[in-house]
Amino acid sequence: MTHYPIAIIGAGLGGLMLARVLHVNSFEAAVFDLDASPTARTQGGMLDIHVESGQAALRAAGLYDEFRDLVMPGGEATRVLDKHATVRLAADEDDRDDDRPEVHRRSLRDLLLGSLPEGTVRWGAKVVGATRLADGRHEVTLADGNSFTTDLLIGADGAWSKVRPLVSAAKPLYAGLSFVELSLEDADRRHPRAAELVGGGMMFALGDSKGMLGHRNPDGSLHVYAALLTDEGWSTSGEIDFADTDKAKAALVEHFADWHEDFHGIITEADGALVPRPIHALPVGHQWDRIPGVTLLGDAAHLMSPFAGEGANLALQDGAELALAIVANPARPEDALTQYEAALFPRSTTAANQSAQGLALCFNPQSPQGLLDFFAEMSER
Ligand SMILES: Cc1cc2nc3c(=O)[nH]c(=O)nc-3n(C[C@H](O)[C@H](O)[C@H](O)COP(=O)(O)OP(=O)(O)OC[C@H]3O[C@@H](n4cnc5c(N)ncnc54)[C@H](O)[C@@H]3O)c2cc1C
Structure with a gap:
């Protein structure tokens, strides 16, 4: 059976960032994705990339300058309207002092994909299950009947992760x-x-x-x-x-x-x-006990509604931080996972709370007042 020291399930933003930061530090990983090819699926719309998370990850990946070239000029402009089509707030990018440039998800994914050695991603590789072996490794089964073993299994496979059940019974x-x-x-x-x-x-x-x-x-x-x-x-x-x-x-x-x-x-x-x-x-505060040889990142770890605008940013940050923890502990992967999860759990809980609050703020009988108050408070800070 084929063996991979590091196997990443999912070639979304989080899994690709993990593979990239490992690669620039001379660690190679195999990435498996169910899509038949990189273009098999449309890749949604715009993402605003935050300084402390997404942008920090892109710096760790050595891709910050290339990312800046992909930013959409003016994309940070924000308008809040009510149901009568009255514009209640119109802020162009110059009105915002935070640095959250907008980039198209496909461009960002293509940047990450193009930064990896040819063949890193195995397309058309749908994972249907994974089990822990007696020797501590994991065996991963694919829909085509093939399977492989790995020392370090990372579930970067999104909302409906097939790796998550190894560490947690939680469901979205x-x-x-x-x-x-x-x-x-x-x-x-x-x-x-x-x-x-x-x-x-x-x-x-x-x-x-x-x-x-x-x-x-x-x-x-x-x-x-x-x-x-x-x-x-x-x-x-x-x-x-x-x-x-x-x-x-x-x-x-x-x-x-x-x-x-x-x-x-x-x-x-x-x-x-x-x-x-x-x-x-996923439930706010989702976390798990340390299970040897396996962890999660991105939506697999902390799926949340998009109302904090953090999901993609966290996936990028998780990928970069996990890679750096692995690189810093080459002979002690468990220390790497412990270190990674110690930071992952509190930051994803904070974002999941913000996300749930953001949803409630936007969808209530008084809306859009809550969002207008929120933006006013932000601009006073
Ligand atoms: C409508 C909407 C708007 C959003 N807007 C924003 C935003 O503005 N800003 C922001 O930061 N976030 C936003 N998000 C959240 C963001 O899209 C996600 O948090 C982010 O894409 C998570 O990245 P990921 O790499 O963890 O997972 P994903 O991007 O979901 O990637 C998972 C990958 O795993 C693969 N996969 C899944 N199952 C398997 C399997 N069994 N075997 C093999 N491969 C598998 C998939 O094909 C996919 O390529 C939004 C989400 C939604 C739904």
């Missing part, structure tokens, strides 16, 4: 909120009013415990999530037939019936299919 729980993902291509020309609403960066349109959260991509398209507090099974309940895009648009507009008609246009003008995305989170 529905956060009470569902997104419907909408894309509008070539927005300034084809969807000018939607482009105006979103502005040059991010838009938070909130009201009646609902929302439209949008951002502009570097290619001029818009990415908007219509957000609703719903039951867990809502997206598959049949209330909206997502297989019939025209009917789905009409049904979704009904949820925003008393919102300004310009928001209806964002839905009716959307290009392509509407994609429902129920939001899940």
Whole structure:
């Protein structure tokens, strides 16, 4: 059976950052991902990369300057609207003294992928299970029937991690909120009013415990999530037939019936299919006892709703810090994992709390007042 000293499950931002920081320190790892290729799946939208987490990780990876070249100018602009399409806050990037440049997720992932030796990522390698062997190693089984052993197994395989059960019985729980993902291509020309609403960066349109959260991509398209507090099974309940895009648009507009008609246009003008995305989170404070030879990072460790804007940043930070701990303890991997987890648990608990609070702040009958108060408080600090 093939043996890998270090096996990383998942070629998301966290797993790739781990592999990269190991690589620049002359440690090689094998990365396994279920996707058939790096382009098999669309890679979402914009991420703001924070100084203390995502940017610090990119520095550790020796990729900071290349990352800066990918930043979208003006992407930090933020607008808060109410359901009447009244702009309640418009801040361009110069109004924000924090340094949170916006980069497209695909660009960032491509940067990390391109920084690894050819063949580091094994594509089309879906992990279906992992077990601990008597000698302390782990055996990992793939969907194609192959398996391999490893001394150090890292679950960087996202929300529905197949590695997590080795350390924890926790499962993601529905956060009470569902997104419907909408894309509008070539927005300034084809969807000018939607482009105006979103502005040059991010838009938070909130009201009646609902929302439209949008951002502009570097290619001029818009990415908007219509957000609703719903039951867990809502997206598959049949209330909206997502297989019939025209009917789905009409049904979704009904949820925003008393919102300004310009928001209806964002839905009716959307290009392509509407994609429902129920939001899940692991319990706040999720952690586990030290289990030899295995750990988790990123969403596998601390999946949270996106309302702290930390998930990708934490995944990058986890990957870099775990790599540096391994590098610092080459003969004592358990010390490396202990050191890594000692920092991981408190920081992910803080972010998960912020995330849960952010969701409550945005989705309540008084919204968008809570978010406006939050931004006002931030700018006073
Ligand atoms: C709508 C939305 C908006 C968001 N916005 C932001 C934001 O603005 N800022 C921010 O910081 N974060 C944001 N996040 C969170 C962020 O996307 C995640 O926290 C981040 O992508 C986690 O990275 P990861 O590497 O841990 O996992 P992932 O990116 O999920 O990568 C996991 C990888 O593992 C692979 N995989 C999964 N299962 C298996 C398996 N069984 N076998 C092999 N491979 C497997 C997958 O193919 C994938 O490539 C958002 C999330 C959502 C849902």
